[in-house]
Amino acid sequence: MPEHVSVENQFPADLFESMVGFIEQHPQWDQYRLMQSALAGFLFQQGCQDKPVVRHYLDGLFRKPEAAQR
Numbered sequence: 001m002p003e004h005v006s007v008e009n010q011f012p013a014d015l016f017e018s019m020v021g022f023i024e025q026h027p028q029w030d031q032y033r034l035m036q037s038a039l040a041g042f043l044f045q046q047g048c049q050d051k052p053v054v055r056h057y058l059d060g061l062f063r064k065p066e067a068a069q070r
Helices: 013-025 030-045 051-062
Strands: none
Touching: 013 030, 030 051
16 A cells, blocks of 8 residues: 655635535545545646556545445
């Protein structure tokens, strides 16, 4: 399992509220999965081809909800 690091960031309130609303409507997502997917997507779209970035990007696209995996 890959190491994890904590990251602190300040978001505009309206962006944070949108994130909270999305998570409330999509319970299979949490703030950690959303931020990992967003960062990997941004890096991939900017041309980053590092294998861990590509893996996280594809996991964000194709990961099934937890309930469906059981």
